[in-house]
Amino acid sequence: MEAHSRLIMTKLPLHPPYLADRFLSWFCDEILLEEIQGDLHEAYAKKVRQLGTAKARRWYWLEVLRFFKPFLWRATPEPNNSYPT
Numbered sequence: 001m002e003a004h005s006r007l008i009m010t011k012l013p014l015h016p017p018y019l020a021d022r023f024l025s026w027f028c029d030e031i032l033l034e035e036i037q038g039d040l041h042e043a044y045a046k047k048v049r050q051l052g053t054a055k056a057r058r059w060y061w062l063e064v065l066r067f068f069k070p071f072l073w074r075a076t077p078e079p080n081n082s083y084p085t
Contacts, residue, residue, distance in 0.1 A: 014045045016040065016041055016044045016060045017057050017060055020061050021037060023064060024036065024037065024064050024067060027068060040060065044056055044059070044060050
């Protein structure tokens with residue numbers, strides 16, 4: 001029975017929701033993105049094993065939305081509104 005459980009666990013999709021990752025990459029500063037995604041991907045894999053895929057996907061989306069804070073946004077250049085005088 002234990003071998004059967006391991007077989008099922010290895011077949012679970014451990015890839016987090018693609019759109020959630022894309023959303024995070026659009027708004028997260030590139031310097032922080034790799035570390036944040038790496039941590040989220042590891043935690044997602046654990047959540048899939050503990051809770052199942054559907055609940056893990058919901059959890060992942062909520063975590064991504066929690067990272068949606070202004071201090072993590074990419075720096076956008078200020079518009080050049082200076083005119084020669």
